[in-house]
Amino acid sequence: DVKVTQSSRYLVKRTGEKVFLECVQDMDHENMFWYRQDPGLGLRLIYFSYDVKMKEKGDIPEGYSVSREKKERFSLILESASTNQTSMYLCASSRGQRTGGEQFFGPGTRLTVL
């Protein structure tokens, strides 16, 4: 059974803290993604990685950075958390070829920044 796991389901942080969100996939997928999901806005791509140490900005990268040191792990970093980063964060992975538009999602991390 394919799996994408995220380090926390719920997280509460204070403004200005550095926050790490971890994502691990066990499917040997080349591509990994970080999204945030807000009511009425759907899923918006923050960052994307197509290989180890390779990354690309998505649509809303401001205030975020990422790290992919190993193929199975993709980390999202909030350098200095702000209240407008309170959201649901979803990690996803997919194969590199013949993917047919399919991404596998983790359960999400609901982050609250106070």
Add this chain to the structure above:
Amino acid sequence: GQSLEQPSEVTAVEGAIVQINCTYQTSGFYGLSWYQQHDGGAPTFLSYNALDGLEETGRFSSFLSRSDSYGYLLLQELQMKDSASYFCAVKYGGATNKLIFGTGTLLAVQP
């Protein structure tokens, strides 16, 4: 810019058929995907259309018209468990499989 439009809410009764439409305007297009997300859950993949026409998978079917930049998800024999949000998503990155998602349609199935 890139945009996808789908209705925000749809209500139907058990046993009925419902169609969720999606129109898109994107700079690149490889295909149209559909995802289901139950409240509190992760999005799960339902279908993908790269070519025009209808694809059927059990009670769910998905249609694409590339010339009209339009697609829909058809759910038949609705069940209470189909109550969820449904997202259309355009694949605009080839091997990267990058998707841009619509804002989602909340389907409420009533008894």
